[in-house]
Amino acid sequence: MSPTVAVVAHRKKTLGAGLDRLRVLITEQDVGELLWYEVPKSKKARKKVRQALKEGADLVFVWGGDGMVQRCADVLAGSGVPMAILPAGTGNLFATNLGLPIDLEETVRIGFHGRRERLDLGLLNGEHFAVMAGAGFEAEMIADADGQAKRRLGKLSYVRAAVRHVGGPLVPMTIEVDGTTWFDDQASCLLLGNVGTIAGGIEAFDDARPDDGWLEVGVSTAQGPVQWARVIGRMATGRSEESPFVRITRARKVSARFGAPLTYELDGGEREATTKIDAEAVPGALTICLPPEPPA
Structure with missing residues (x-):
């Protein structure tokens, strides 16, 4: 049939x-x-x-x-x-x-x-995402990189938007991963990834895979253009975890509480500001059509 x-x-x-x-x-x-x-x-x-x-x-x-x-x-x-x-x-x-x-x-x-594969999704505040979710600096940057600029400038639109937001304040964050407090300090950005490459073509999570049942978790304490330039430079060379302004781990579940409301985003789509995020990996949630496997 x-x-x-x-x-x-x-x-x-x-x-x-x-x-x-x-x-x-x-x-x-x-x-x-x-x-x-x-x-x-x-x-x-x-x-x-x-x-x-x-x-x-x-x-x-x-x-x-x-x-x-x-x-x-x-x-x-x-x-x-x-x-x-x-x-x-x-x-x-x-x-x-x-x-x-x-x-x-x-x-x-x-x-x-093509072949059919079951891949993971993230689930944040009741809504699934496929690529990434973020709160703070990264979400503000994506919200500011409007569609017209993205069509005209491509990756440069994110750079331009980033420059406008690097002076933003640090916000108190308490982040739990799998039920244990992992971060309790001030930060400018929280990022959750299902894959490695995020907005602007930046390789944020070097070992991310959309079929491993985990979410990648990153938090940045960078503030101002000099520190953010160092962070982005490390990301560009595939050494995100070596930055003194970045902490990276992975988790099945993530819970974050913010000291002030932060804009957050899912796969580049802006959502209303919130003071809390609850997220988890959903293994094998999406069946996707992929290119055939190359011959052995």
Whole structure:
């Protein structure tokens, strides 16, 4: 029996010859029913994914960037229905970390004929994320790197945003990892990672894997341009843990309390400021379509 295939697309994002070409490529495959949903912004995607699952989708193509992927993964988590990513966003960190090409024809082929793998997600304050979550400096930087700047400047948009926020204050933080107090001091940034490469192409967590059942945890006490330049320099050379302004560990569960409300983000999407974060790794939560394994 031919599969029911759903497409959930951010209509303002572009890849290859566009959504019309995507429809043609899908209809060239052995497809039963095609469910097609377009949304004007990523936060409207959850409702469409729920509808697709209700209508019996066997495979869900997600057209957009990390924000779209995050919203859709939040609904697909635990369903067993595979997600095929069509990386059409200004930020495609999850796709890049997974080795997916920025190529429409090839990613459609991977969706239908690639291997299926179950990968971890993070769960923060009740919402899943695929790449990273953060509070403090990093979240403020991402919120400030608006979409237009990202399209025009790419990684430089994050650098420009970072420069505007390096003078921000340190905030008291108490962070527990797996039930034990790990950090109790002032800090400028808390970062949780499911993969290694984060916003701006920075390699924040050298050993991160999205299939190991762990969240990477980083906290920075850097303040001001000189200290942050040293931190980013160490990250750029893959030696984050050697910075005197960074502590890194990993955990199954993380609980953080802040002395003042901090903006936080999930996969590049800003959320309202909060004084507490509760997060955990969710092993094997998302079934994803990946390129075939290379021959041994």
